[in-house]
Amino acid sequence: MSDILSRDEIDDALGKLEGWHHFPDEPSIKKSFEFKSFVRAFGFMSQVALLAEKQNHHPDWSNSYNKLQISLSSHDVNAITTRDIRLATSIEKLPR
Amino acid sequence: MSDILSRDEIDDALGKLEGWHHFPDEPSIKKSFEFKSFVRAFGFMSQVALLAEKQNHHPDWSNSYNKLQISLSSHDVNAITTRDIRLATSIEKLPR
Numbered sequence: 001m002s003d004i005l006s007r008d009e010i011d012d013a014l015g016k017l018e019g020w021h022h023f024p025d026e027p028s029i030k031k032s033f034e035f036k037s038f039v040r041a042f043g044f045m046s047q048v049a050l051l052a053e054k055q056n057h058h059p060d061w062s063n064s065y066n067k068l069q070i071s072l073s074s075h076d077v078n079a080i081t082t083r084d085i086r087l088a089t090s091i092e093k094l095p096r
Numbered sequence: 097m098s099d100i101l102s103r104d105e106i107d108d109a110l111g112k113l114e115g116w117h118h119f120p121d122e123p124s125i126k127k128s129f130e131f132k133s134f135v136r137a138f139g140f141m142s143q144v145a146l147l148a149e150k151q152n153h154h155p156d157w158s159n160s161y162n163k164l165q166i167s168l169s170s171h172d173v174n175a176i177t178t179r180d181i182r183l184a185t186s187i188e189k190l191p192r
Contacts, residue, residue, distance in 0.1 A: 038154050042145045049138045058134050062158035 003082040013085045028073040099178040124169040
């Protein structure tokens with residue numbers, strides 16, 4: 001796959017996003033979110049789910065009441081790719 | 097809280113449900129689900145979210161594509177209560 005990103009490319013991309021961190025050993029990029037309520041958290045998750053399905057690239061995520069952690073990775077190539085950055089960028093554009 | 101369940105009561109209750117396991121050390125009751133697709137998994141999660149909000153008792157859960165793990169616990173009393181069993185029972189009645 002030609003869309004695998006180097007560490008520098010990942011750092012550059014995450015520099016334009018807020019709150020996303022790179023975990024090279026997994027590999028993944030992650031962000032933790034906190035909302036006012038479960039309804040707000042799950043409403044946000046529903047929007048992310050639609051983005052993910054549209055982009056055919058899906059998060060690993062966990063939710064506990066008003067907290068949400070999203071982890072993105074391109075499991076097929078065990079790397080961070082443009083698909084992860086595209087989904088993270090789309091998530092950042094969602095209304096909170 | 098008078099709704100805390102004993103280990104025997106939890107075992108009895110889980111005996112009537114399928115695939116739920118008790119983790120006394122956490123404490124939690126958990127079930128792993130597998131669906132045909134992300135759309136099916138998230139559709140199921142949406143139904144669980146509505147049940148959870150209605151019962152004012154919310155899961156700790158994680159999803160990765162077609163896989164879902166639901167963990168229930170009554171964090172306010174650090175125990176398994178009738179609220180956990182009620183939500184698990186409602187989840188079991190959902191269409192898959």
